[in-house]
Amino acid sequence: xxxxxxxxxxxxxxxxxxxxxxxxxxxPSGQLTTLLGPSGCGxxxxxxxxxxxxxxxxxxxxxxxxxxxxxxxxxxxxxxxFQSYALFPHMTVADNVGYGLKLRKVPAAExxxxxxxxxxxxxxxxLADRKPKKxxxxxxxxxxxxxxxxxRPKLLLLxxxxxxxxxxxxxxxxxxxxRIQAETRLTVIxxxxxxxxxxxxxxxxxxxxxxxxxxxxxPQQVFPRPADRFVAEFLGYENFLTAxxxxxxxxxxxxxxxxxxxxxxDAKVVDVAFRGVDLLVSLDVVDPSGATVRLRADVRGDxxxxxxxxxxxxxxxxxxxxxxx
Amino acid sequence: MKRPITAALAVIGxxxxxxxxxxxxxxxxxxxxxxxxxxxxxxxxxxxxALGYEPFIGAAISSLELAVLATALALLVGVPVTLxxxxxxxxGKGLVEGLFLSPLIVPELVVGLALFQQLMVGLDLDNFSxxxxxxxxxxxxxxxxxxxxxxALADPALEEAARGxxxxxxxxxxxxxxxxxxxxxxxxxxxxxxxxxxxxxxSLLLQGRDFRTMPVTMLDYVQQSYDPMVAAASTLVLAxxxxxxxxxxxxxxxxxxxxxxxx
Numbered sequence: 212x213x214x215x216x217x218x219x220x221x222x223x224x225x226x227x228x229x230x231x232x233x234x235x236x237x238x239p240s241g242q243l244t245t246l247l248g249p250s251g252c253g254x255x256x257x258x259x260x261x262x263x264x265x266x267x268x269x270x271x272x273x274x275x276x277x278x279x280x281x282x283x284x285x286x287x288x289x290x291x292x293f294q295s296y297a298l299f300p301h302m303t304v305a306d307n308v309g310y311g312l313k314l315r316k317v318p319a320a321e322x323x324x325x326x327x328x329x330x331x332x333x334x335x336x337x338l339a340d341r342k343p344k345k346x347x348x349x350x351x352x353x354x355x356x357x358x359x360x361x362x363r364p365k366l367l368l369l370x371x372x373x374x375x376x377x378x379x380x381x382x383x384x385x386x387x388x389x390r391i392q393a394e395t396r397l398t399v400i401x402x403x404x405x406x407x408x409x410x411x412x413x414x415x416x417x418x419x420x421x422x423x424x425x426x427x428x429x430p431q432q433v434f435p436r437p438a439d440r441f442v443a444e445f446l447g448y449e450n451f452l453t454a455x456x457x458x459x460x461x462x463x464x465x466x467x468x469x470x471x472x473x474x475x476x477d478a479k480v481v482d483v484a485f486r487g488v489d490l491l492v493s494l495d496v497v498d499p500s501g502a503t504v505r506l507r508a509d510v511r512g513d514x515x516x517x518x519x520x521x522x523x524x525x526x527x528x529x530x531x532x533x534x535x536x
Numbered sequence: 537m538k539r540p541i542t543a544a545l546a547v548i549g550x551x552x553x554x555x556x557x558x559x560x561x562x563x564x565x566x567x568x569x570x571x572x573x574x575x576x577x578x579x580x581x582x583x584x585x586a587l588g589y590e591p592f593i594g595a596a597i598s599s600l601e602l603a604v605l606a607t608a609l610a611l612l613v614g615v616p617v618t619l620x621x622x623x624x625x626x627x628g629k630g631l632v633e634g635l636f637l638s639p640l641i642v643p644e645l646v647v648g649l650a651l652f653q654q655l656m657v658g659l660d661l662d663n664f665s666x667x668x669x670x671x672x673x674x675x676x677x678x679x680x681x682x683x684x685x686x687x688a689l690a691d692p693a694l695e696e697a698a699r700g701x702x703x704x705x706x707x708x709x710x711x712x713x714x715x716x717x718x719x720x721x722x723x724x725x726x727x728x729x730x731x732x733x734x735x736x737x738x739s740l741l742l743q744g745r746d747f748r749t750m751p752v753t754m755l756d757y758v759q760q761s762y763d764p765m766v767a768a769a770s771t772l773v774l775a776x777x778x779x780x781x782x783x784x785x786x787x788x789x790x791x792x793x794x795x796x797x798x799x
Contacts, residue, residue: 264696284699291700297693301715310711311701362701 214276215240215366215398216261221270223256223422230256232422233270238366239415243392243399247409248419249445254402255370257419261400262368263287275365290359290397294371296351298343304330304354305339311362329361332391349380356388360395367392369401373408385412406446410434418442437461440534448532450506452498459534464491466530467508469516475523481505483516492516496524557774564767571764582768592769595753602664602749603732606671607725613672614679615721619713621680622687636680639673647673648741656742663744670738675728682727686720723784730780734773 216238223231231253238244246254259265260272263284272280279287299307309326317325330336333353343351352372359367372388373381389412392399403409409416410430418426418433426438437443440451440459448461469478469492478496492508508524516522559573564583568576586592617636621629639647647670655666694716698708739749748756750773758766 262700264699284696285702285704287700288702289700291697293693293697295691295693297691297697299694299698299712310698310703314702314707358697358701 213240214238215274216400217271217273217276218257218261219271219273221257221260221267221272223253223260223265224268229422231260231267234419234422234424236417236424236427238398238400240398241396242414243389243401243412244415244417245401245403245409245413246417246419247403247406247445249404252419253422254404254419258368258370258400258402261366262289262291288362288364289366289368290362290364291368292352292355292359292370292372294374296343296355296375298351298354298358300343303340303342304335304346307343307354308357308361310358315362325361329357332360332394333357333387348376349384352376352384353387356391360391360397364397367395367397367399369399371402371404373403373405381408388412410446418445420445435532437532437534443532443534450504452496452504452506452526453500453502454533455499457500457536459536460526461532461534462526462530464507464509466527467506467510468525468527469494469508469510470523470525473523473525475525478506478522478524480516480518480520480522482518490516494522494524560767561771561774563764564771566764569763571762571767575764582764583772585765586768586772589765589769591748591753591757592750595748595750598747599733599750602667602671603729606668606675606732607729609668609672610675610679610728611721611725614676614724615683615717618680618683618687622684623692633680633684637677640677644674644735644737645741648738651738652741663742663747667739667742667747667749670742671732671735674735674738675732678724678728678731679721682720682724683717686717690716719787723787726780726784730777734777 214237216236218234218236220233220235221231222229222233234253234257236257246257248254256265260267261274263279263282263286266281270280271278274282274287274289284291299310302310305323305326308329309322312322312325327336327339330339333356335350335353335357338346338350343354346354352375356372369388373384376384385408388399388401391397401409401412413430416428416430416433417424420441426433426442433442434446437446437448440461443451443461447463449464450462450467452460452462454460476496476498478494480492481495482493484491484493490510492510494506494508495503496506498504506524563571563573563575565578565580566572566575567579567581570576614636617632620626621633626632651666651670655661655669656663661669690713694712695705695708698712699705703711733749734751735749736751736755739752740755743749743752750769754766754769
């Protein structure tokens with residue numbers, strides 16, 4: 212596996228604020244890597260440093276093995292899709308997509324052919340002569356993608372590309388971006404704060420918090436084994452308890468089971484919320500260390516449970532994740 | 537109408553603004569020889585007279601020259617300054633912007649007197665050059681504010697997008713930023729040309745024997761004779777101003793232009 216981009220000890224400070232704190236990151240070639248984290252975690256700053264829009268305070272950025280730390284963006288040959296799409300309003304869709312090729316002095320005939328080919332890839336060839344303002348949000352997004360892809364970039368950088376779309380379109384575009392990535396075999400770096408998006412789209416996910424990388428791996432590696440409490444909470448682990456030896460544990464709500472009696476943890480039902488296919492049950496549970504903790508269990512809707520009743524909660528060992536102390 | 541008082545005030549406001557203009561326009565079309573309302577019959581004879589009256593024609597051309605040159609200068613200075621204030625890391629941004637907007641607040645008589653003392657008496661500049669400096673200063677707030685308003689609305693990612701696609705900073709500016717600012721600059725230019733053309737205080741203070749602007753010439757004329765020719769001349773100036781205002785409104789919109797000034 213070759214590295215399309217490498218960050219070595221990269222730090223970015225804005226005044227006294229450290230946005231990115233000495234991160235090391237290797238972006239595998241030909242794959243889709245997501246930078247995932249809450250707002251302010253440094254993911255967009257990291258992307259902007261890779262793109263060349265802001266120079267790191269210290270550290271080295273290599274693109275295709277070449278030190279590009281101080282290379283201006285116009286010399287990097289990377290495709291960037293902005294959150295606002297940043298389509299040139301005074302140019303047609305075709306001129307937007309062809310702008311990078313024009314700067315590269317690609318002859319007009321070849322340029323037109325490549326523009327149409329790229330627009331076909333994103334399914335917008337029929338709108339080539341429109342102005343961006345006349346397009347829907349989803350179509351503008353595709354134009355922005357086409358414009359970035361048309362220059363055959365070394366990396367395709369996507370900054371929260373789906374956050375301005377409505378929920379249904381967002382889910383469609385996830386698959387669409389994956390398809391485009393597979394067809395073009397581009398190395399893609401996608402910044403998002405949406406864990407579902409990252410899980411669904413990533414070959415490799417990089418989770419960031421407070422300017423640091425806290426965990427990196429494939430979704431299959433990361434999801435069942437969050438590295439710490441922050442990652443666990445970010446990925447939707449809601450229940451935190453302590454083992455008899457003091458080790459912090461976590462488990463997802465859908466992995467807790469509730470029985471009327473038997474082997475397990477003693478618990479009292481606090482609240483039951485009906486959610487159609489399942490019930491969300493809040494419980495006060497006596498955990499293995501003897502402390503009482505509030506847990507939530509996601510169970511099938513046919514279990515009769517009354518608030519105040521005593522039950523047994525079963526947390527299967529294979530779903531319990533130990534976290535660092 | 538839900539708010540009768542506001543509506544009434546609005547109507548009164550419009551009446552106060554528009555009725556005197558209607559009177560001037562109506563009297564310009566009179567067939568008689570006095571400025572009277574209602575006019576005695578209808579004719580175009582006073583328009584004919586106005587267009588044939590040498591001092592008016594000369595003054596209109598002078599005013600036009602001054603307006604065009606002052607506007608061009610104001611844009612040449614104002615647009616780069618605005619870019620520096622909005623996009624650059626200029627120290628004391630607020631101070632610089634305030635300085636360029638100050639001609640809106642400082643009384644024009646004071647500006648005129650200062651220019652008279654420093655440039656005409658002190659440096660011995662001619663009327664035209666002094667007027668050009670004064671008008672340019674007066675036009676700067678339009679250039680700075682309207683460009684600033686367009687710039688504030690433009691997505692800063694646009695220039696970055698152009699850079700990412702391979703454009704040098706200069707190229708990105710000319711290919712992307714400038715075309716986006718063009719309507720704003722265009723309407724700033726129209727507005728400042730109109731303002732310059734119609735300016736009285738500065739032009740009055742800095743007039744000379746060899747260079748006189750249209751409004752000053754009309755003022756002189758009214759002091760001596762009071763015939764409908766001056767109404768006809770006013771009507772022509774009004775018509776030209778309306779045409780320019782409509783163009784400005786169509787290209788950018790007054791809300792944006794004046795919103796920019798008041799913000």
